[in-house]
Each structure stands twice: as structure tokens, then as C-alpha cells.
Amino acid sequence: MLSDSAARDRTIAEARLRFLTNAEPPATIVPEGIRNSWQRSKYLGVGTDEVAAPYQPDYDRESRLVRAATPVLDRLGQALTGSNVCVIVTDRKGWVRGRRVGEKRLSAYLDQVRLAPGFSYAEQFVGTNGIGVALEERRPNVVLGTEHFNERLQSVSCAAAPIRNPVTGRVEGVMNLTCWNGPARPLMSALVQEAADDIERALYEFSSSHQRALLEAFQQVTHYGDRPVLCLGQDLVLANSAAAARLTGDDHRLLHEAAAETGHAPRTRKPVRLARGETVLMRCRVIESPAGAAGYLLELAFDDPHRTPGRPGTRFREEPAASRPWPLPGLAGTDRAWNAASRAVSRCARERTALLLHGESGTGKCALVRAAHALTGAVSAPVTVDAADFRDAGAGLPAALRAAATGPGRAVILRNVDAVAPEHEFTVARALDAAGEAGTWVVGTVHRIQDVPETLRHRFAEASAVPALRHRLADLPALVDCLLRRISPTLECAPEVLPLLRRHDWAGNVRQLHTALSQAAADRKTHRIEPRDLPPSLHSAASRSLSAWEEAERDTLVEALLEVDGNKLLAARRLGISRTTVYRKMRAYGITLPPRG
Numbered sequence: 001m002l003s004d005s006a007a008r009d010r011t012i013a014e015a016r017l018r019f020l021t022n023a024e025p026p027a028t029i030v031p032e033g034i035r036n037s038w039q040r041s042k043y044l045g046v047g048t049d050e051v052a053a054p055y056q057p058d059y060d061r062e063s064r065l066v067r068a069a070t071p072v073l074d075r076l077g078q079a080l081t082g083s084n085v086c087v088i089v090t091d092r093k094g095w096v097r098g099r100r101v102g103e104k105r106l107s108a109y110l111d112q113v114r115l116a117p118g119f120s121y122a123e124q125f126v127g128t129n130g131i132g133v134a135l136e137e138r139r140p141n142v143v144l145g146t147e148h149f150n151e152r153l154q155s156v157s158c159a160a161a162p163i164r165n166p167v168t169g170r171v172e173g174v175m176n177l178t179c180w181n182g183p184a185r186p187l188m189s190a191l192v193q194e195a196a197d198d199i200e201r202a203l204y205e206f207s208s209s210h211q212r213a214l215l216e217a218f219q220q221v222t223h224y225g226d227r228p229v230l231c232l233g234q235d236l237v238l239a240n241s242a243a244a245a246r247l248t249g250d251d252h253r254l255l256h257e258a259a260a261e262t263g264h265a266p267r268t269r270k271p272v273r274l275a276r277g278e279t280v281l282m283r284c285r286v287i288e289s290p291a292g293a294a295g296y297l298l299e300l301a302f303d304d305p306h307r308t309p310g311r312p313g314t315r316f317r318e319e320p321a322a323s324r325p326w327p328l329p330g331l332a333g334t335d336r337a338w339n340a341a342s343r344a345v346s347r348c349a350r351e352r353t354a355l356l357l358h359g360e361s362g363t364g365k366c367a368l369v370r371a372a373h374a375l376t377g378a379v380s381a382p383v384t385v386d387a388a389d390f391r392d393a394g395a396g397l398p399a400a401l402r403a404a405a406t407g408p409g410r411a412v413i414l415r416n417v418d419a420v421a422p423e424h425e426f427t428v429a430r431a432l433d434a435a436g437e438a439g440t441w442v443v444g445t446v447h448r449i450q451d452v453p454e455t456l457r458h459r460f461a462e463a464s465a466v467p468a469l470r471h472r473l474a475d476l477p478a479l480v481d482c483l484l485r486r487i488s489p490t491l492e493c494a495p496e497v498l499p500l501l502r503r504h505d506w507a508g509n510v511r512q513l514h515t516a517l518s519q520a521a522a523d524r525k526t527h528r529i530e531p532r533d534l535p536p537s538l539h540s541a542a543s544r545s546l547s548a549w550e551e552a553e554r555d556t557l558v559e560a561l562l563e564v565d566g567n568k569l570l571a572a573r574r575l576g577i578s579r580t581t582v583y584r585k586m587r588a589y590g591i592t593l594p595p596r597g
């Protein structure tokens, strides 16, 4: 007769097979965290029989995380000698940075499945596993034998817990414990959490005296009362919930600038205009640490502490600015405003709350909806109905909305809500209501929220802003990585490309970035995109917007220069103009070319 755990393993294995072969969501017998992870893994097309963990042998062996983790790993390694257990530490992207194994047979197996230093065990490469799930869900978890997405990992079970930076709360890595399938399961979680705690304590010791000084000042002020407080250090932002709910990344920058101007003037209350036009009164104090000035502590007073900024009279709830990343499958970025949007969209998808997403074209509004909807175990992808397609035949729009399949597990996106003709607002609103009542998740997208007519605005219980790419340029490397992988898995960028991308204003946002990289990839001669492969517009940084004619002139000049390897004299001859004109136009259009290779 089968033991309880063997019977459970068999049930889970059968559920996994059914999930992999059918289009249905995994059976509810599978624990929720594992179900979500299976869905993400399937959505990302992760393999089930080959472990495709990528390898990067060069990494910083002196990083703060490695230094904090090494004594803990050494101690556990000694204690576990001879046992069938292994302890592993990864960084925040899942790259294995340290491993200690109790016995040789397990060590050989882990090498075979690439669970070894230098390899990444992120979920996007390996599918459901303790490390990957801890990083995606940012909480401790256990993955038992057959719950692994990849069958080659099913001989082992693992428990993992995120390691957080005790000052910022950011996940710095994962502590993982792996052993052959067996009865030790309940002990694994306790041991792994204790080890993660030890590493966090060591990280705290390492954190600079600046950070400690800021944290102490912040805690003192926020201990009493709940007025908005913000602490700004060089690479650290601390906000209590009253401040986080009202401030965006752009506001932090504006407040930082104002604080730098005010300096040490604790009695002064300075008015500061925030990104959305609202004014806040700021009292600023410089925080000193033994190593010098650590940053600013800002106490803020809003005009009306309860009103949602910039939304007089609406019933929208703005999502609190979220500092923690909220990764969604296939999408990249950890900017604060992007995190807040991802979090809001995911919550609305789960709760099926009608949502209005606003932001410039190409920022990722529809992509967010698709990814969040997929994670809910949806039966089909969202149906997109573009109101702009019905500008001349507006009566067809309500009919198109009604024709979309409705019901639980389905979603409909009304794109360009502002393009609904006034005479059709009411029937469109009725169609959206009917879809919502049938259990469909209803989402609207628009560039500017103020352009949405009142009748339609009230169909959406919540609103969330998706930031423009130029306001989240810190996300460029991650976005480039993600988009390149979509174009071709072997494609990479030369390091000189990013600075060129960074100075562009990206009016077409992530969509434009994708197009630029696709164009560059189509013209390249190797698997590496070099600066010269980029479209001409990216070689210039004009200080004003150009007319169509000027753009054409700039592109012709850049193409001529690239063809002759940047030689201005030869380019001038080709174009039949003087070398002085070439120099003048290069200056006027802000053209810089990669150094000659």
C-alpha cells in the first residue's frame, strides 16, 4: 500500500501531467503557490525535461551578499557533513553564489541539474523550484519532488526563503535548502528561515553607518503620529505609508532637489510643487552619521490630507506607490511607479475590479493587463476592442463589446476610451456594465485620464497610471534584456549601446524601444548589436523636436557618416556639402557617433 506522502506525490504528478497536456488551469489539489508558478512557467515556455539554467562564471565574489552569507554557509556546511542535504545562496536574480553539500552523490546530481555556483535558478529558466518561487512571490516556500515543473528536479525537495536587506526591505537573494525526497520536510522550512535571518543580521552589520543613521532618524519620527515622512539618502528612500500613498518617483526627485537647496533649516517650511501640480509643505532636516551627512529627513504636510491627489470629486482609489517590485511574466522593470501599476493591475485582475489604465501610448498598459490576467488562471487571453477603430462607425462599438465572449476567467480591454463618440457613450457604458455583471474583467486604456467622458469614467472603479519610459530610464537595461530575448535568445547588446538609448526621449515608449532593437537586430552581422546598428535617430539628441524634413536630413547625415566610418570629409563629399556644414549639422542635431572600431 502507498504511504500518504507517496500517494500525494502521485496525485500531484498526475495533476501536473494533466495541466501540461490540457489548456485547463492546474487542479485545486495543487497548493496555490505551486499552481501559480506552474502557470508562470508554462506561460514563459520553460522546458520540462531539460534544465536550461544559464551560466555566468564571472561574478563579484566579494559582494556584500557573498560576504554576509559565507560564514552562515560554512557553519551549516560543517553541521551537515555526511547528510543528504545541501544549502545554497543565490542573489536577487537567482544566480547561485554559494553552495555547501553534505554528501557526494547529491553533489554529483546537483552538478548534473546545474544547481551550482554561476548558474541561475530563476523561474523563467528552470520553472517551478524553491529559489524561483521565493523570488517571484517574495516569501518562503517549499517545493516537494513532483511539484517541480521540470521532471529532472523531481528527485529532490527544497525549501527557500528570501533574504531581505534589513534597512530597505529589498530582496537581496534567496537561502535554499535541497535534499533527496524524504521525511525531513517539516524541518527544512525552519532551518532555511533561520539561516536567512542570520544572513540578514550580517547584512545589517555591513550596511553603512549612513543607512543606520537614516533608519534611526526615520524610526524616531514615525514612531509618533502618522503624518507623511520621507527619508532620502544617496541610494536609499524610506517612506511611511502616509508618504508612500501620495508620492511618486518623480516627487522624490523634486523633494530631493528642494531639500538640497534648503539644506539645514529645520524650522523652515518650504512649499514644493509635486509632479502632478499639487503643492506640499516640506520641513527638512539633514541627518548626520559618524561618516558625515547621510541624507535628509522630510516631514510633509498636504493641503488636504485625505484627498487623492489631482482627482477632485472622482471615486478613484490611487494605488499606494509601491517600492517593492511586482514582477509579472514576460515584463521587465522595477521602477517605483511601474511596480505600483503592476501591483494595482494584478490586484484588480484577481478581484475582477473594473480598471482604467492611463499612460502614454506604448508604455505597456495592454501588456500589463495580458500578463496579470494570465496569472489568474484565465480561460483565454483578453479581447481588445479599440474605440479608435470605430471613429467612423461608432454604432458598431457597443456591438463589438457585446460580441466579445464574457464570463468568469475572461477579460475585455476597451483601448482608447477617449475615442468613444459622445452619442455612443451611454450604449458603450451599458455594454461594459453587462460584461462586468457576467463576471468579465473590464479594463479601459487611455492616454490622459481627464479625456475620458464622465459617463464612462464611472464604469471603472479604479484607476492606475503607467509611467512613460523616459521617467523610468533606470529600467532600460532590464527592458533591453527582456526585449532582446523576445527577438532572439542569443542576441546581446554591446555596452556602448545603452548610453545611446539612455539619452533618447522615447516618445513612443517601450513599443518604440522594441521597434528600434528589432531594426538593429535585422541589420546586424553578428549576435551582438553594436551602436552602428541602431536607427539613425538614436545617434542624435536634438534639444528640440524636429520637423519631418529635419528628421529626414538628420537620418541622411547619420547614414552617410556611418557608411564612411565617421569620416566627416568623406561624408561631406558623398552628400555634396562642405565639411563645415557637416560639423554644423552634427552640432545642431546633437549627432554623436560611436568611436571608429
Ligand SMILES: Nc1ncnc2c1ncn2[C@@H]1O[C@H](COP(=O)(O)OP(=O)(O)OP(=O)(O)O)[C@@H](O)[C@H]1O
Pocket (backbone or CB within 6 Å): 330, 331, 332, 333, 359, 360, 361, 362, 363, 364, 365, 366, 367, 368, 415, 445, 446, 479, 482, 483, 510, 511, 514
Ligand atoms: N515592462 C515591459 N516589459 C517588456 N515589454 C514591455 C513592457 N512594457 C511594454 N512592453 C512591450 O511594449 C509594447 C507596447 O506595449 P502595449 O501595447 O501594452 O502598450 P500600451 O500602453 O497598451 O499602448 P497603446 O496605448 O498604444 O495601446 C508591447 O510589445 C509590450 O509587450
